[in-house]
Amino acid sequence: MKHKFFDRSNEQACRIIFAGAIAIAVASIYLVYRRRKYRKKDFVSTSPFYEDGHPMERYIFSLTNDNQPIQAMVEQGGDCYAVHLDGKYAGSLWQDEENSLQWIAQDEALKPFVSDIGKKLSNVYSRDGFSAILMGTYPEVVATDWKSSETLEVIVEQETDLEIFATFLKDEVMNLVSFDDHLDLIVKKAHDAYFVIITVN
Known part of the structure; x- marks a missing residue:
């Protein structure tokens, strides 16, 4: 008598297992691809920041003005720091080597915050x-x-x-x-x- 290696129930179970294995393999490939794509796009290109091919360090601080919170984004380019307050460019500041490295700013919008930003940069x-x-x-x-x-x-x-x-x-x-x-x-x-x-x- 000739025996069948698989009956119908076994064949159906094998098909389900095979389909599941394919699904897992496809999902794994997708996750690996997604991770590589995500990492390349969202991390490597943004850390550190670049301007004209040169690395730029960026810091984001919380300040207050008349008891209202303000976000300060400070970007270092050489010896100067460009400052944006709540997303708007406010000017630049630097340390005066001839005046005990005091923080200096010539832009009126930035002057009220020079002391606070200087302390945060020092820390x-x-x-x-x-x-x-x-x-x-x-x-x-x-x-x-x-x-x-x-x-x-x-x-x-x-x-x-x-x-x-x-x-x-x-x-x-x-x-x-x-x-x-x-x-x-x-x-x-x-x-x-x-x-x-x-x-x-």
Whole structure:
């Protein structure tokens, strides 16, 4: 008597397994492609920033004016810093080598903020100033919030793939760090309970 190796039920099960394997393979290829495309487009091209082929460091600070919050974006180009206040160019500032390295600005719109910006720039490479570096380096970061002296909450755009961004940040964050203090980054989206913790030092 000749035996069939598979009956109909086994054939159907094999087809389902085979189809599932193909689906998993296609999904894996897509995720790898998406990760490479996302990483190349959204990270490598924006960190660091470039102007005329030269690297430019960018920092984003929070200031106040008449008790109203103002976002200051400060870009370093050589010995000068270009400053945008709430998205509008306000002027440039620099340190006067002949006057005890005091911060100087000639633009009237910028003069009221020179002292505060100068203090923040002087502190930018410490743990306390690290949020300005994160926001200036990654456009995906829309806000930061200190939960404690050692814990910084990092809020990213809703459209950002959190897993990919967190993985990339974990690999690259030490290239941005100039301090030895311990810091925990809580990376998440606004109004979302899910988060990823990245430990620095």
